[in-house]
Amino acid sequence: MARGKSLAAQLLQTYRDAQKAKATAARQAEAERNRQARAAERETAQRVKEEARRERERAQAWVRAQREKEAQRSAESRKAEQIVRDLEKREAARAKALEQKKRAEAREKAGAERQAKQQMSDLLRQEAAVRTTEIETQVDRLMSVLIARPGDLQAFRLEGQDAFGHSGSEGLTGHVEQTLGEIDYPEGLRGARRAAFAPEAKELVLEVELPGQAVVPAVTQYRYKASVPPTLAPQPRKGGRVQGVVPRPCRTAGPESYS
Incomplete structure (x- = not known):
């Protein structure tokens, strides 16, 4: 009986x-799991911390x-703005220089x-004066004919009589034509002339060709006219002062005591 109890007690x-050992092993396993879990948590936390650090570093970078x-x-x-400003300044300087050049050229022109x-005005004024x-x-020359014309024809009459007495009618007409030819008429008054003597009528x-209207200038003067373009303006002579005659022969006859 005692041996039986002892065996039962031993069992x-x-x-x-065994249960105690199992419990101890379970506790140890649990502790190991807890330790591993804590180590894993620490490793995870460290990994998260390291990742966060790297993330912060990346963010900072x-x-x-x-x-x-x-x-x-x-x-x-x-730099680009400075370049643009420099370009604008250079462009403005070039534009200013070009504008100044244009103004100078315009002033020079x-x-x-x-x-x-x-x-041109001076030349036209000079031409007007000339x-x-x-x-x-020309008018003075024409007036000189009237002023300087001979008033006493007695000397010419005596010379004509002498020519007629020496050479007859031919001598008379030749002398008359020569005398008319020696008169210093202005240009334009030298018309054709011819003399003839009729013995029967004495x-x-x-026959003298009279000057035409063109001998007397149609204008009195020329004036400078500041028009665009400037011109010379002729001042016409009044019609009453132009004694123009169409050139035609003039026949003059008169009795003379040539015999």
Whole structure:
């Protein structure tokens, strides 16, 4: 009976020891699992922390890169703006220089045009003065014929009688034609002339070509007219002062005591 109890006690003790060992092993396994779990958690936390650190570093690096890019863009933008300003200044300087050149050329051209216009005006005024002087000279020459014409024809009459007495009618007509030819008439008054003597009627016949209207200038003077373009304006002579006659022969006859 005692041996039976001892065996049962031993079995119970063995069971208890086995259960205790199993419990201890379970606790140890649980502790190991807990330790591994804590180690895994620490490793995960460390990994997360390291990943967060790397993420922060990447973020900081990205921010630094963005700042550097922004600074570079700002520097490039400032440089580009400076280049644009320099180009605008140079362009403005070139435009100003070109405008000044154009103004100088315009002033020079205007001065040349004024000078040319003044020279043209001076030439036209000189030409007006020359033409007016020529007209006045021509009129003075024509007036001189009236002023200087001989008033006493007695000497010519005696010379004619002498010529008729020496050479007859031919001598008379030749002397008359020669005397008329020696008169210093202005240009335009030298018309054709011819003398003839009619013995039966005792008449000396002169055939003289009278000057035409063109002998007397149709204008009194020339004036400079500041028109565009400038011209010379002739001042017409009044019609009553132009005694023009169509050139035609003039026959003059009169009794003379030639015998």
